[in-house]
Amino acid sequence: MHAAPYRYVFGPVLSGRLGRSLGLDLLGARVCSMNCVYCESGRLERLTLTRAPYVPAAELLGELARWEAARQAAGETLPEVVTLGGLGEPTLNSELPQIIAGVREILPGVPVAVLTNASLMPDPQVRAELAAADVVLPSLDSLVPEEFAAVNRAHPGLDPKDIADGILAFQENSRACRNDSRASRTKLFLEILLVAGINDSERNLELLATFCNRLQPDRVDVVTLSRPGTEALARAVDAATLARWRERLGGRVEQTGSTAQAGERGNALERAEGTAGARLAEREKNGHKQSGGLRLDEIRPRLLASLARRPQTGAQLAEALLADQGAVSAVLAQLLGAGRVSVRRQDGQDYYQARTE
Numbered sequence: 001m002h003a004a005p006y007r008y009v010f011g012p013v014l015s016g017r018l019g020r021s022l023g024l025d026l027l028g029a030r031v032c033s034m035n036c037v038y039c040e041s042g043r044l045e046r047l048t049l050t051r052a053p054y055v056p057a058a059e060l061l062g063e064l065a066r067w068e069a070a071r072q073a074a075g076e077t078l079p080e081v082v083t084l085g086g087l088g089e090p091t092l093n094s095e096l097p098q099i100i101a102g103v104r105e106i107l108p109g110v111p112v113a114v115l116t117n118a119s120l121m122p123d124p125q126v127r128a129e130l131a132a133a134d135v136v137l138p139s140l141d142s143l144v145p146e147e148f149a150a151v152n153r154a155h156p157g158l159d160p161k162d163i164a165d166g167i168l169a170f171q172e173n174s175r176a177c178r179n180d181s182r183a184s185r186t187k188l189f190l191e192i193l194l195v196a197g198i199n200d201s202e203r204n205l206e207l208l209a210t211f212c213n214r215l216q217p218d219r220v221d222v223v224t225l226s227r228p229g230t231e232a233l234a235r236a237v238d239a240a241t242l243a244r245w246r247e248r249l250g251g252r253v254e255q256t257g258s259t260a261q262a263g264e265r266g267n268a269l270e271r272a273e274g275t276a277g278a279r280l281a282e283r284e285k286n287g288h289k290q291s292g293g294l295r296l297d298e299i300r301p302r303l304l305a306s307l308a309r310r311p312q313t314g315a316q317l318a319e320a321l322l323a324d325q326g327a328v329s330a331v332l333a334q335l336l337g338a339g340r341v342s343v344r345r346q347d348g349q350d351y352y353q354a355r356t357e
Contacts (some may be wrong), residue, residue: 022079025086057098085115121166
């Protein structure tokens, strides 16, 4: 495959919730409605609620079409899902509907997911746009106003109750679609990220438990920091706290009634969920060997694009790119020597991240 650089297409990356996920960056810069203390994407450049075509749909989709043509020419495996996210809040991109539609045309049958901080979900227009995706993954870290301010450092125009109400309204519409045999239903995966001493209070736990009981999402993922974040003050909660929260909030929440999905794409999403960890464990058992694999000059631009969005270990990169572990290690060594990436050790593992110029 020709090793052309990509500005907005990155990965695939290994997602514990979605499998091998091809990322699309809809912002192109650190533009967001929140400045979360745990964010992996680096220092925020602009805090805003203004929607605009930060990355024009035509430009992003043109790059995706080029990526797909190269993938087909190389005979590479399709990603299990395409995830809209990147360096900031993807719903800030006002051309979100065109992007979702374009992804479906270029990669038919591959589920489309949107990672969102839910800040714009109080807007009915944004909710309608998100309903075109196969799965929406909103985050809601605290319903305690002072905790919300401390952990998410959001735009002053945002309120956690309004955000929660927006998520509830989205789910209500999704339930209506579920009862209409002509319509597909967007799955909702709620994420709550705990930061020690900031949003792990009993008050927040009780408020979120009540909220989850009302929301009835397809699943609830309670997580904590697993990679280096932007702020040193952001620390992971201990295992006991994480387990207690997961037990209280129920983990995966089963819906009542029919949960039928819309054909091929829904089935593909079901297959992708939960497979990433098993594959990574198998690769670790077998020494991270990969038959075939990308050439070194093909691995380099993909690593840089992926590491510009999130810190990752060499094993995670190799698994996500379906590349040989030795080849990935060699490229990482080259990039370290050239000052293109940095490395930080956490929990006994080396996490690599692209250096900002």
